[in-house]
Amino acid sequence: MAKLIDVARRAGVSPATVSRALNNVTTVDPALAERVRAAADELGYRPNGVARNLRRQRTDVWALIISDIANPFFTAVARGVEDVAQGQGFSVLLCNSDEDQDKEQRYLRVAEQEQVAGVIMSPNTRGSDVSRLVNAAIPLVTVDRSSHKAADSVMVHSRAGARDATNHLFATGWSRPACLTGPERTDTAQERLQGYLDAVKDARRRPAMSLVRHADFHEESAREAMGSLLDERRPPDSVLIANATMALGALGELNRRGIKPGRDLGLVAFDDTPWARFIDPPLTVVAQPAYDIGATAARLLTERIAGTAPKRARHVRLSTELIVRASSRHLR
Numbered sequence: 001m002a003k004l005i006d007v008a009r010r011a012g013v014s015p016a017t018v019s020r021a022l023n024n025v026t027t028v029d030p031a032l033a034e035r036v037r038a039a040a041d042e043l044g045y046r047p048n049g050v051a052r053n054l055r056r057q058r059t060d061v062w063a064l065i066i067s068d069i070a071n072p073f074f075t076a077v078a079r080g081v082e083d084v085a086q087g088q089g090f091s092v093l094l095c096n097s098d099e100d101q102d103k104e105q106r107y108l109r110v111a112e113q114e115q116v117a118g119v120i121m122s123p124n125t126r127g128s129d130v131s132r133l134v135n136a137a138i139p140l141v142t143v144d145r146s147s148h149k150a151a152d153s154v155m156v157h158s159r160a161g162a163r164d165a166t167n168h169l170f171a172t173g174w175s176r177p178a179c180l181t182g183p184e185r186t187d188t189a190q191e192r193l194q195g196y197l198d199a200v201k202d203a204r205r206r207p208a209m210s211l212v213r214h215a216d217f218h219e220e221s222a223r224e225a226m227g228s229l230l231d232e233r234r235p236p237d238s239v240l241i242a243n244a245t246m247a248l249g250a251l252g253e254l255n256r257r258g259i260k261p262g263r264d265l266g267l268v269a270f271d272d273t274p275w276a277r278f279i280d281p282p283l284t285v286v287a288q289p290a291y292d293i294g295a296t297a298a299r300l301l302t303e304r305i306a307g308t309a310p311k312r313a314r315h316v317r318l319s320t321e322l323i324v325r326a327s328s329r330h331l332r
Contacts, residue, residue: 002043010039023060023089062092062301063111065104065121067144068217069096071245072273073290074122077143080294081120088302090117099124099216112136118301120294126185139304141297145188146315152304154297154316158188158270161286161320162195162240163202165268168284168322169238170203173330174266178211178229178236180222180246189214192242192270211236215246222249230257238266238328244273247283261327268328270320281326289318 008015013036021028021036028036039045064081066074082092093116097104104124111119112132118139121128123146130151133140140151162179169177179196182189193212200207210232213225222241226249229236241247247269254261261267262281269276272287296316303309 002040002045004045006043007036007040007045010043011036020089024086025089026087059115059117060090061114061116062090062298063095063107063116063119063121064092065095065097065107065111065119067097067099067122067124068245069094071217071243071271073144073244073271073288076290077122077294077297080291080296081298082294084295084298084302088298090302097122097124099126101126101128104128108132111138118305120297120301126183139301141301141304143293143297145186150313152297152300152309152314152316154293154300154318155188156288156293156318156320158191158320159195159198161270161288161322162192163198164195164320164322165240165284165286166196166199167202168324169240169266169268169328170199172266172328174238174328176208176211176234176236177238177240177266178213179240179242180213180215180225180229180250181240181242182215182217182246184214186217189217189242192240196240210234215249217243217246219245219249219252222246223253224249226250226253230259236265239268241267241269244269244271244276244285247271251279260331262329263331266328266330268322272323277325281329281331284325284328285323287321287323289320292318 004015004018008018018036021033062085064078066078068074078094085092095107097107101124116138119133120141120143122144123142130140142151142153144155146153166177179193181193197207213229215221215225241250259265268284270286272285276283276285300314
């Protein structure tokens with residue numbers, strides 16, 4: 001059986017270069033990497049992953065645990081993570097927790113048992129127990145929501161984004177905005193609610209908690225919450241919605257009642273999904289840099305694995321962008 005040193009001799013390079021080339025490290029010259037791969041193929045060389053992992057006490061795999069793969073936001077986050085990971089010679093195992101604590105714990109157990117190099121995760125809405133990662137000294141970065149104060153995290157300025165969106169509704173002429181946000185125990189949901197309340201205060205209006213609804217970030221519960229808002233004795237004339245999946249549920253309820261966004265009711269939602277600009281009318285959004293969230297988290301994890309990160313946890317906040325479309329304008 002061919003060994004790594006045999007490949008190095010055939011390709012005319014050092015064993016270290018062979019290792020970097022076969023692990024897809026981007027600093028290796030592409031022509032040199034191709035020569036190494038050709039030599040490996042000619043000799044029938046296959047890396048001994050088990051032995052390598054025993055030596056390193058870690059694999060070349062990251063676990064990416066996200067709460068809802070059906071949400072386009074998390075799909076973009078995953079792409080950002082994978083692009084950076086591949087460039088650094090790591091593979092990514094994608095795990096979908098479905099906001100289920102038991103399922104999440106099973107994935108965390110697998111991550112520990114398989115000695116993954118690191119974990120990037122979106123904690124569930126009920127709170128995530130990451131103690132097994134901490135005890136196993138497996139580096140962790142959280143995205144979208146925080147979980148463990150000692151872990152690096154990447155989030156957005158949700159409160160500022162919600163405030164800007166609600167101020168926009170007031171400035172456009174809507175006078176009674178509502179807020180449809182996520183579960184009360186979730187920090188991102190609370191931040192978006194607080195941004196909404198900041199804007200109500202800016203407008204010198206008295207906060208009306210009858211215009212606030214909490215749902216579980218999913219379509220069906222958002223549909224029910226929107227129906228509840230519309231059934232209020234004094235219903236809202238506009239709504240801020242905490243994410244795109246919830247926006248779909250809200251739009252379904254508006255369509256069922258014959259209510260047209262932009263004409264009968266102003267609408268702004270977090271997340272600029274691919275469909276947002278193509279519905280009628282196009283949806284005004286608070287765009288989150290989802291790809292950059294994933295890429296930033298991956299870079300933080302790479303530094304943590306390499307031992308070049310500072311000892312203290314880093315908490316990065318990225319900015320949102322309000323993209324105004326017809327759903328928040330007064331259509332005639």
